[in-house]
Amino acid sequence: MTVRAVQVIAQADVIAYHSARHGRSIARSIAAEHLRADHIEEALIYPVTTESTDHPGGYRGALDEFYGTAAARLAAHLDAGRTVAVISEGDPLFYGSYQHMHKRLAHRYPTEVIPGVTSVSAAAARLGKPLAEADEVLTILPGTLPEEELTARLASTDTAVVMKLGRTFPTVRRALERSGRLPEAHYVERATMSGERTERLADIDAETVPYFSVSVVPSRIADLPPSTGTSTETATATATGTGTGTAGEPSGPGEVVVVGTGPAGPLWLTPESRGALAAAEDLVGYTTYLDRVPLRPGQRRHASDNKVESERAELALDLARRGRRVAVVSGGDPGIFAMATAVLEVACQAPYRAIPVRVLPGVTAANAAAARAGAPLGHDYAVISLSDRLKPWEVIAERLHGAAGADLALALYNPGSRSRTWQVGKARELLLEHRAPDTPVILARDIGGPEESVRTVHLADLDPNQVDMRTLLIVGSSQTQAVRRDDGTEVVWTPRRYPEG
Template sequence: MSTDTEQSAGKLYGVGLGPGDPSLMTLRAVAAIAAADVVAYHSARHGRSIARSIAAAHIRADHVEEQLVYPVTTESTDHPGGYRGAIDDFYEEAAARLAAHLDAGRTVAVLAEGDPLFYGSYQHMHKRLAHRYETEVVPGVTSVSAAAARLGEPLVEAEEVLTILPGTLPEEELAARLAATDSAVVMKLGRTFSKVRAALEGAGRLDEARYVERATMPGERTGRLADVDPDSVPYFSVAVLPSRIDAEPVVREAGEVVVVGTGPAGPLWLTPETRGALAAADDLVGYTTYLDRVPVRPGQSRHGSDNRVESERAEFALDLARRGRRVAVVSGGDPGVFAMATAVLEVASQEEYADVPVRVLPGVTAANAAAAKAGAPLGHDYATVSLSDRLKPWEVIAERLRAAAAADLVLALYNPGSRSRTWQVGKARELLLGLRAPDTPVVVARDVGGAQESVRVVRLADLDPAEVDMRTLLIVGSSQTVAVRRAGGEVAWTPRRYPEA
C-alpha cells in the first residue's frame, strides 16, 4: 500500500500466524518476522500472548518487542467512556507506539493469530496506520479452516453457503441466521456458549453441530456440540455446522410437514425461517412454478405438480411425512392466504394423519408486497377478496364486494383474471363504480418482485380489464385513499385516522 510519507519511514507488516500450530505458519510470515526490527503482539493483562508463543522460534534476541496489553477484556471498567471508550483509547495509544517506531525508520511486524484481517486485533492497527505507512498484510490459516480440517468433514460443497457468525450476537439473530444458511461457523464461544447452543436448538440444527476447541494447539478437543459441558468451554473454540451434502441420513420415527410461503417472487422475499425450512427438508412438494424458485440441493427430492391438485398434493406430502420424511410444501406468497396451508390442514384433519405434525410458516403476501411498492394503500382497514369463481360462485363474490365497498374498506383483489376468466374485473369495476368515486385510486401491480414487475396507480374509472391477468393484484382505495405524484412516480396511501375520529 503506497503512502506519501517520507522515504525514511519504516514498513508495517500484519503477520497472520495461523490457528496455533507453529508449523502452519506460512513462509511469507516467517520472512516478514525475519525482516522486522520490531515485533508487536497483543495480550491480556496476565501478559501471556498466544501470538508470541506461536512465533517464538522466529523471534530473535535483537528484536525490539512491543507488548500491547489490553486494559480490559471482559471485566468492567471505570473509564468515562465505558468498555468501548477504554478499548478505543488503547488502540490509539498502541498505534501511536507503533507509529513512533515506523517514523524512526524501523520495520514493524504485528503478530496475529489466524488471519490478521479476520476478527483480529491487528485490524485496529491497520485502520489507524496503513494509510500513513507502507503496509503488507500476510494472510494466515484461519480457525475456520483449521476447525474443518480437524473435524475431517467438508465445510461447504457445490453451491452451499457458509455463514460465519460471532457468538456475541443476540440469540434470536443467531438462530435466524443459523436457520437460513447451509453451513456455519460460530466464533468467540467461551461465555457465549450456552446462548449459541440455545440458538442452534431454536434453529433446529443442534444435532448437526460440531464443537472444536483449540484447533491444532495443545489441549485440542472435538466432538458433538450437544455433548459439551458449557462450563468447560474456553474463548478459543468454535461451533461448526458442516456441509449437509452426503451427511448421514437422519433416522426419524416420525416426519413432519412444514407449509412454507416463498413470498411473491424469488429468494429476496424469503424469511430466514422459511429459507431454513426449505434447506432442511428431505422432500419439496408443490406447484412446479413455485418449486422452481427454490434452489436445487443434492440429496433433496422434488415433487412438482399442476396447480389444480391441491388436496392430492397435501395427501402426498402427509404420506411422505408418515414414513419419517421431513417435507416442505412450497406455496407462493403467504401459505395461509388463498394458498396451500388450508389444503394441507384440511387433509391433515383426517384421522389417519392425526399424528403427523404440521407447521405453517408465514411469507410475504402478494397484497403486502404490492402495497409496499405503491406506497401504503393498506394503511387502514382493508378486506381481501379473491375474484376467482372456480371455488365459489360469482354471486358470493359480488355480495362481498358490495359489503366491503359499503363499509368503505380498501380492497385487495386476488386472482382478478386469467386466460379462462376475462370478465370478472370488468364486472367488479362496474359494481364498485356504483359505490366509489370515479377517481378512487387503484393500484395495478403485476409480477411484483419479478423480472416483469410493473406497479401503477390509476383511477377506478380508467381501470382497463384487458391489462389484468393472473399475475396481477389490484388494490382499490377507500374514500380516504390519496394518490400523489412524487419524484420517481405516483404513490398511494390510506390515512390511519378516519375523518370522524
C-alpha cells in the first residue's frame, strides 16, 4: 500500500470494498491492519460472479443493477457528510471494481483516486524480469478475449501480460503456443500475497489456476548479453556457411520465415508477420524492405540489392542451418512476384531440404491499390508482371492477350523502370485490341508511402511516361465502372454480377 492510501484510510469514516458472495475481500485483507473499530464497513457483495442468473436483464443486467444499488449506498454516506474510502486491490482504475463506482459518483462528489501497484508490476518484480526495455511494446490483455484475438495480439507484440486466467487458462495457453510465445511465458499466482507461486507457464496444470494469476511474457532484450547490439551486414554474393555452430559442431536446424511487409510501413503488417520479425535473430532482405523493419537489439541484418534473390535465399538457409531463426523480408506478399519462390527454390535443393521454411502472407500491391481506388478487382482478375527480365516479352504478350480476351480485370506489376521504358506502351496497344478506349485504368504509385498517388485515366490516354517501377496499374474489364460521387471523389468498381451471354 502507498503512504497516501494509508493516510486516506485513517481519515475515512466509511471503508467500502467489493467481494463475492462468500464475503471474503482481498482488498480488505490487505488493508486490515489499518482499519479501526469505529470504521463503518460497507461490503459490496456481488450477486453473481461467473455463474448464471435468472435476472431479467441477464448477467449484465444483474451487475448493472448491483452497481447502481452499491453506488446509492455510498452516496447515502456522502450525503450525510461522511468520507468514504473504497479500497481495491491493485490499482483502482486498472481492471478494478471501483471504476463502476467512479463512473456513477465522481461527477457528483469530490473524488481522489489513489494509484496502486498493479498485479502486472508485482508479477514482474516477483519474477525479477523487466517487462519492457528500450523501444519494446508492452501489451496487457484480458484472458477473456477470444483465442484468435489473443493469438494475434501475442504474436504481434514484444512483451505481454495476460490477466484474468482461472477458467481462461486453457485458451490462453493455446494462444501462447500458437503465437510461438509459450517458451517465453511465465506464470505468477497471487503475487506478493500469501500462497504466491511462480513457474514456467508450460508446466502449469490448468486445474490449479485461480483467477488471481497472470501470464507474463517478459522483455526479450533483458535476456541478451550486455554487449549485444544490432549489426548490419551487406550480402553481395552466395553465402559459404558450413552448417556448423561457433564451436564447429552442428547446432541443429533453425528456421526460415519469409515475411511480407505489405506495400509500405508498419500499418500494413499482419500481427503474425510483426511477431516473426520481432522473434528473428537474423533479418535478410533487400535494403529498402529491411529499412521498414524497426531496429532491435540482438538482431543481425544482412542487406543486399534487389538483383540477388537466389544468393539472398541461400544466405538465409545457411544461417538457419547453423541454428539461427531467420526472417527473409519481402515487400507486399512474399508469394506474389517476391521472395517466397526464391527461398523455396533453394530450399528444395539437397543441402537445405531439412530446414523448416514458413511463408507468411502480406498485403500485396494489387490489393492495396484496389482498396485505395474502390473495388476494381471485385470480379475475376489476372495478375501479370510486365518485367521481361526473367521471361521473354512474347510470353507476356501472349498472357495479356489471353487475359484481356477473357475480359478479366488486370493488375499489372513491374510496368516500367529506367531500363524498361517501352513495355507500358506495347501493353496499352495490345489491350486496346480487346478493350474500349474509355476503359478505366488506375495508376497507383507508392501506396502507403509518403508519395502515394492514385489516379484514374482512360486506357487510350495511358501515358507510359507517367509510369515507373513504384507504380502498379489496374486495368478494368468491360464491366468496370468509374463513378464520381457527390463528395467529388471518384471510385472505380467492378460488379460481381456478370451479364448473361
